[in-house]
Amino acid sequence: MSLDHIGNHQRLNVSFKFFSLCAVSLFLIYLDLSGNITSYVRRAIALSVYPLYSIYNFSIDTSQQVSFYFLERDDLYEQINKIQAENDELNIRLQTLESFENENQRLRDLLNVIPREEINFLASTVIDSSMNPFEHRIVIQSGSRQGVTIGSTVISAGGVVGQVFSTTDLISQVILITDPDHAIPIILPRTGFRTIAYGIGNETELSLPFVTPDQDIEIGDRFVTSGLGNTFIPNFFVGEVIEFSEGQEGPFANLRVRVGFEVNQVNEVLVLNKN
Amino acid sequence: MRQLKLHPFLLFSASLLLETFPIPRFLSFYFPSWVLLFFIIAFLYSTLSSVFLYGFMAGLFLDVILGTNIGSNNLIFVTIAFVLIKWIRVILQSPGIQLYLIIFIIFSLYEALNFILSGFIQISLSQINIIQPVVNTLWFIMISSVFNFLRIYKKSHE
Numbered sequence: 001m002s003l004d005h006i007g008n009h010q011r012l013n014v015s016f017k018f019f020s021l022c023a024v025s026l027f028l029i030y031l032d033l034s035g036n037i038t039s040y041v042r043r044a045i046a047l048s049v050y051p052l053y054s055i056y057n058f059s060i061d062t063s064q065q066v067s068f069y070f071l072e073r074d075d076l077y078e079q080i081n082k083i084q085a086e087n088d089e090l091n092i093r094l095q096t097l098e099s100f101e102n103e104n105q106r107l108r109d110l111l112n113v114i115p116r117e118e119i120n121f122l123a124s125t126v127i128d129s130s131m132n133p134f135e136h137r138i139v140i141q142s143g144s145r146q147g148v149t150i151g152s153t154v155i156s157a158g159g160v161v162g163q164v165f166s167t168t169d170l171i172s173q174v175i176l177i178t179d180p181d182h183a184i185p186i187i188l189p190r191t192g193f194r195t196i197a198y199g200i201g202n203e204t205e206l207s208l209p210f211v212t213p214d215q216d217i218e219i220g221d222r223f224v225t226s227g228l229g230n231t232f233i234p235n236f237f238v239g240e241v242i243e244f245s246e247g248q249e250g251p252f253a254n255l256r257v258r259v260g261f262e263v264n265q266v267n268e269v270l271v272l273n274k275n
Numbered sequence: 276m277r278q279l280k281l282h283p284f285l286l287f288s289a290s291l292l293l294e295t296f297p298i299p300r301f302l303s304f305y306f307p308s309w310v311l312l313f314f315i316i317a318f319l320y321s322t323l324s325s326v327f328l329y330g331f332m333a334g335l336f337l338d339v340i341l342g343t344n345i346g347s348n349n350l351i352f353v354t355i356a357f358v359l360i361k362w363i364r365v366i367l368q369s370p371g372i373q374l375y376l377i378i379f380i381i382f383s384l385y386e387a388l389n390f391i392l393s394g395f396i397q398i399s400l401s402q403i404n405i406i407q408p409v410v411n412t413l414w415f416i417m418i419s420s421v422f423n424f425l426r427i428y429k430k431s432h433e
Contacts, residue, residue, distance in 0.1 A: 014357070014360055014361075017327045018327065018353060018354075018356075018357040021327055021330075021331055021349070021353040022350060022353055022354070024331075024346075024349070025331075025334070025346045025347075025349040025350035025353060026346065026350065027346070028345050028346030028349060029344050029345070029346035029347055029350070030346075031345075031346075032344045032345040032346060033344060055292065128340070130341050135343075
């Protein structure tokens with residue numbers, strides 16, 4: 001590769017290759033930004049990358065199985081008891097919720113309210129994450145073959161995680177609600193106050209920049225999705241107020257909301273689709 | 276320097292595999308951009324001939340894995356390939372510290388191009404990851420030392 005023997009012709013060739021590939025790259029950026037033409041390219045390449053994710057999952061599964069194999073019997077009994085206790089508690093809560101749901105349905109029928117859309121739940125595993133100040137994204141092991149569509153709401157045990165922004169046959173990319181380019185319409189059920197929460201590139205917090213200090217908001221209040229814009233399914237937990245005070249500058253309050261999930265601990269998610 | 280026969284395709288696959296492995300947040304600062312690191316190593320230590328093609332493909336795969344705009348990493352890798360080809364004589368003839376300084380400049384160039392293409396208007400200067408070129412260079416020193424050791428070991432047994 002030494003340039004000692006490279007003549008003018010070859011140097012021109014190198015420059016020609018460089019400029020032509022730069023032009024192709026810029027054209028690809030333009031195509032990707034302007035439309036869906038490159039989605040086919042992305043899907044095709046994502047399929048070829050899929051074996052890498054499979055190898056990763058295999059290694060994780062194997063390590064989990066090995067660590068499970070070496071667990072002590074007492075630890076296992078302890079885990080089983082804990083899970084059973086949790087299960088009992090959840091069953092009791094579920095019965096209460098079912099009675100509320102039936103009552104709610106009866107009232108809706110009486111008032112002739114348009115029936116709510118049914119929601120499909122799809123469990124999926126997180127196989128990759130890209131976390132830096134510019135973007136907060138994860139990759140899940142479910143794609144269009146499993147019914148994931150662009151815009152599907154993604155939740156975890158800690159509440160809304162984000163929404164699907166690109167999908168291939170087998171995997172999908174999810175933009176998190178903490179991503180600096182993301183905004184989510186939310187509501188405070190206690191007062192009915194609606195606003196929009198923006199991601200700021202912070203893994204744990206959201207920004208609510210246009211809230212005035214005279215709003216009835218208390219520390220510990222829990223915001224949920226409002227469903228406005230018809231992207232997010234309503235009434236899923238988004239975050240909890242951890243600070244509400246008068247802003248230092250301008251007419252708006254200083255409001256900090258902590259999201260309910262921790263990115264590093266989110267391994268399984270549910271993808272919600274309207275039926 | 277370029278006597279070890281490492282298959283570029285294997286290095287490329289290994290780097291993609293490493294890139295897809297999620298790592299804890301506190302460790303992410305200490306991990307390099309594997310694809311770029313292995314791309315440079317493949318260029319310097321193996322028989323990588325189609326530098327532009329490999330750079331272009333590496334960028335394409337990286338865009339898909341990272342979810343960035345298709346074409347952005349292609350542009351960065353093609354530029355890095357161009358710099359590598361232009362500087363190859365200087366790189367190969369540079370001793371120790373000077374070589375690593377050049378490598379550091381290449382990694383800094385990578386971060387700078389990444390910053391520009393990420394839309395620097397939205398990002399404050401404080402968010403630029405200035406530690407990454409240093410981390411990448413340190414990893415390069417470690418990995419290239421291993422390759423150098425293997426080269427010397429191979430020579431001594433011939």
